[in-house]
Amino acid sequence: MTTRLDDRPTLAPAAAAPVHAAPTGSTGGNRRLLHYLGQSLLIQLRDWAFLGFVIVMPTTVYLFFAGIFGSQPSESGPSVAALMMVTMATYGGLGAAMNAGSQIQSERSSGWFRQLMLTALAPGQFVLAKIATAIAVLIPAIGAVFLAGVALGVRLEAAVWAASFALIIAALLPMIVLGLVIGLWFKPQTATAVTTLSMLALAMLGGLWFPLDLMPAGMQAIGRLLPSYWASQIGGWPLAGGEFPWQGVIVLAVWLATLAALGGLGYRRAIRTSRR
Amino acid sequence: MDAITLTGLTKTYGTLTAVDALDLTVPAGQIMALLGPNGAGKSTTTEMVLGLTRPDAGSVAVFGADPITAMRRGEVGAMLQNGVLLWDVPVRRLLILMHGLYAHPLPLEEVIERADLGPILKSNTNKLSGGEAQRVRFALAMMADPRLLILDEPTVGMDVDARRTFWATMDTLTAEGRTVVFATHYLDEADEFADRIVVLNAGRIAADGTGSEIKAVVGGRRIGFAGPARDYAGLPGVVGQEQRGARTVLTSADSDATLRALLADPSVRDVEVSAPSLEDAFLSLVS
Numbered sequence: 326m327t328t329r330l331d332d333r334p335t336l337a338p339a340a341a342a343p344v345h346a347a348p349t350g351s352t353g354g355n356r357r358l359l360h361y362l363g364q365s366l367l368i369q370l371r372d373w374a375f376l377g378f379v380i381v382m383p384t385t386v387y388l389f390f391a392g393i394f395g396s397q398p399s400e401s402g403p404s405v406a407a408l409m410m411v412t413m414a415t416y417g418g419l420g421a422a423m424n425a426g427s428q429i430q431s432e433r434s435s436g437w438f439r440q441l442m443l444t445a446l447a448p449g450q451f452v453l454a455k456i457a458t459a460i461a462v463l464i465p466a467i468g469a470v471f472l473a474g475v476a477l478g479v480r481l482e483a484a485v486w487a488a489s490f491a492l493i494i495a496a497l498l499p500m501i502v503l504g505l506v507i508g509l510w511f512k513p514q515t516a517t518a519v520t521t522l523s524m525l526a527l528a529m530l531g532g533l534w535f536p537l538d539l540m541p542a543g544m545q546a547i548g549r550l551l552p553s554y555w556a557s558q559i560g561g562w563p564l565a566g567g568e569f570p571w572q573g574v575i576v577l578a579v580w581l582a583t584l585a586a587l588g589g590l591g592y593r594r595a596i597r598t599s600r601r
Numbered sequence: 602m603d604a605i606t607l608t609g610l611t612k613t614y615g616t617l618t619a620v621d622a623l624d625l626t627v628p629a630g631q632i633m634a635l636l637g638p639n640g641a642g643k644s645t646t647t648e649m650v651l652g653l654t655r656p657d658a659g660s661v662a663v664f665g666a667d668p669i670t671a672m673r674r675g676e677v678g679a680m681l682q683n684g685v686l687l688w689d690v691p692v693r694r695l696l697i698l699m700h701g702l703y704a705h706p707l708p709l710e711e712v713i714e715r716a717d718l719g720p721i722l723k724s725n726t727n728k729l730s731g732g733e734a735q736r737v738r739f740a741l742a743m744m745a746d747p748r749l750l751i752l753d754e755p756t757v758g759m760d761v762d763a764r765r766t767f768w769a770t771m772d773t774l775t776a777e778g779r780t781v782v783f784a785t786h787y788l789d790e791a792d793e794f795a796d797r798i799v800v801l802n803a804g805r806i807a808a809d810g811t812g813s814e815i816k817a818v819v820g821g822r823r824i825g826f827a828g829p830a831r832d833y834a835g836l837p838g839v840v841g842q843e844q845r846g847a848r849t850v851l852t853s854a855d856s857d858a859t860l861r862a863l864l865a866d867p868s869v870r871d872v873e874v875s876a877p878s879l880e881d882a883f884l885s886l887v888s
Contacts, residue, residue, distance in 0.1 A: 357702050361701065364698040368690055368698070371690070431688070432687070436684065436685040437687050439681060439684075440681065440684060442672075443653075443677070443679050443741075444699065444702035445673045445675060446702045447673075
């Protein structure tokens with residue numbers, strides 16, 4: 326039944342509603358992105374358990390393995406402890422990157438993302454901020470392993486430290502996106518498990534725990550297709566020297582492009598479904 | 602300018618038509634209640650006005666712009682149904698986080714004062730009571746200093762006192778000329794606080810008017826009295842009869858005629874005539 330009444334109340338506003346000349350241009354947009362990023366970082370810093378996990382875990386594993394194998398003399402080039410430091414830092418960064426990325430999951434499934442969409446923050450800015458937050462989490466994760474390296478007597482030139490640090494972070498970008506993709510595509514209960522399993526698989530098959538050279542040929546071939554392997558190779562290049570591993574850049578680029586495409590799809594789906 | 606203009610708005614989920622070719626205009630400054638049973642399309646409609654859900658057909662204009670543009674300009678604030686807060690964060694940090702995300706927010710101190718958040722600023726969001734969490738959500742809704750406030754069942758779970766306090770706070774906001782659209786299950790709340798009530802059923806407008814107009818649409822009066830329990834269907838205007846203990850309650854389409862005939866019987870006493878409650882109006886409108 327539809328009943329329409331002719332005499333609809335149309336109250337005049339008691340006072341003029343506030344009207345604003347709103348800063349909606351890109352300046353306001355960038356200001357909001359930076360604000361959201363800064364505040365998200367502060368909130369992330371409060372999460373001691375998470376930070377402890379991403380810092381303590383790889384550092385402990387590094388100290389353990391380096392304690393066993395690190396004292397072995399290296400025939401030429403950098404010491405085993407130094408090379409192991411790079412692979413362990415990559416492993417630590419891998420965990421941090423994927424976990425930080427998949428944290429998008431909790432905000433999406435809880436519905437908090439919907440509340441954010443009621444602000445002037447654009448959805449794309451939200452994702453950018455999540456990526457930037459993940460990069461920021463990489464810094465302590467990798468830094469802690471480097472510090473442990475120093476404690477074990479690894480000595481490098483400042484430029485080599487810096488280059489290795491920056492290259493590991495850059496090479497882990499596809500892994501951050503992988504975390505985002507998992508967060509966007511999987512349900513909360515499964516996302517954590519999928520993140521952990523992928524991380525372990527990437528770490529093991531990518532030669533972050535045991536050098537790829539010690540594995541059978543078939544596994545080596547798989548390893549050379551993985552971004553984790555190339556992240557450690559690229560990160561270790563400033564120490565090891567030789568030709569820059571361009572092949573790895575190609576592998577990483579393919580992974581990044583594929584994951585970004587998957588992420589884009591998942592993101593569109595996430596907006597649709599989280600907006601229910 | 603109209604705050605909201607809905608034209609032929611339609612949204613379907615599978616075979617369910619949640620919102621069915623809805624036409625609705627909300628003038629600026631109006632306080633409008635959206636009433637309806639669960640599944641009437643209230644939430645889907647508000648989500649489309651907020652740009653959270655895309656219509657399958659028809660259009661939404663918010664102050665003449667599309668919903669997402671209006672949101673970016675900070676013209677709309679909203680309390681979502683079952684809205685959640687970021688988990689495990691002090692209230693103050695949450696407010697600061699959100700405060701930087703609006704085009705022209707109210708000063709933070711003013712938001713805190715209006716939503717009465719002073720005592721809980723240091724509390725964690727996962728330790729708030731239902732009422733406290735609702736106050737934080739309300740703070741987020743008005744933080745943008747919006748011209749249009751959309752509240753999806755804002756007082757659900759509140760006790761009567763908390764509801765009164767909430768609406769008293771809303772009064773100061775609406776006195777500033779803001780437009781308010783709220784969905785509610787509380788019919789007395791709609792009657793008391795809205796200028797206009799739109800009753801939705803199955804995604805369509807079932808009725809549209811003031812609280813008293815809605816009641817008039819249903820028509821009729823209830824006539825209750827003590828007297829002999831017998832069949833009164835023969836009296837003029839009587840369309841229904843109910844026995845409540847010693848009292849008989851007649852529903853009449855013409856109470857004047859019914860009363861004239863009824864009062865001829867001297868054993869009828871203690872007569873009470875009432876208009877049906879909005880609750881009754883609501884039930885007969887949507888049935």
